[in-house]
Amino acid sequence: MAGTGEVWPYLLRRFPGLDKITALDISHRMHLEAVDRLHGAYAEKIIHIEADALKTDLEANCADLLVSTFGLKTFNADQQAILARQISRILKPGGSFALIEASDPKGWALRPIYRIYLDKVLPMVERYFLRGANDFSMIGTYTRNFGDSTQMANALIEAGLSVEIKKHFFGCATSVAGMKPVGKE
Ligand SMILES: C[S@@+](CC[C@H](N)C(=O)[O-])C[C@H]1O[C@@H](n2cnc3c(N)ncnc32)[C@H](O)[C@@H]1O
Numbered sequence: 001m002a003g004t005g006e007v008w009p010y011l012l013r014r015f016p017g018l019d020k021i022t023a024l025d026i027s028h029r030m031h032l033e034a035v036d037r038l039h040g041a042y043a044e045k046i047i048h049i050e051a052d053a054l055k056t057d058l059e060a061n062c063a064d065l066l067v068s069t070f071g072l073k074t075f076n077a078d079q080q081a082i083l084a085r086q087i088s089r090i091l092k093p094g095g096s097f098a099l100i101e102a103s104d105p106k107g108w109a110l111r112p113i114y115r116i117y118l119d120k121v122l123p124m125v126e127r128y129f130l131r132g133a134n135d136f137s138m139i140g141t142y143t144r145n146f147g148d149s150t151q152m153a154n155a156l157i158e159a160g161l162s163v164e165i166k167k168h169f170f171g172c173a174t175s176v177a178g179m180k181p182v183g184k185e
Helices: 008-014 028-038 040-045 077-090 111-129 139-146 150-158
Strands: 021-025 046-050 063-069 091-102 162-168 173-179
Touching: 008 021, 008 040, 021 028, 028 040, 028 046, 040 046, 063 077, 077 091, 077 150, 091 139, 091 150, 111 139, 150 162, 150 173
Parallel strands: 021 046, 063 091
Antiparallel strands: 091 173, 162 173
């Protein structure tokens, strides 16, 4: 769910020796925009694969690190279980993963205000100030349905990975990170 790859510059800075990023996204337009708009300078390091993350036959045990930023929220529980098995299959033994997603901060005192922001303000701001864009028109519904990354954490554990779940910004985002144990194929 690489999208336009906002996270790649940070990965390249954090791991200067990184010579290859495999960007998988189902959307053709996302791949084109990624190269055109953002990543011309190091485009040769990015391999683009247009595929469904739930069905990809990307080679087993091939990735040192697997990241997803804001790609989980449209998946239901069954799809998250499939994705978790894919992550477990694709990672090298000893390889790491980190996934983050916008979440519904249940229990936070300011949640009602944040819900108004997600449900109403954000879609309106982009409609009126970003030339009719509608990238965030469904963000309220998606975060409400997704809840947080607990379901994904359980699916990853079920798939044999070690997992740590964290809350960010009072639960407005949640992340799961961990690794594939050495010795697991
Ligand atoms: C909200 S965007 C996140 C993009 C980017 N990672 C970021 O941080 O801005 C979600 C991306 O997931 C992609 N996507 C949705 N379902 C997918 C699937 N089943 N397989 C691969 N990509 C998918 C969409 O095309 C979109 O680019």
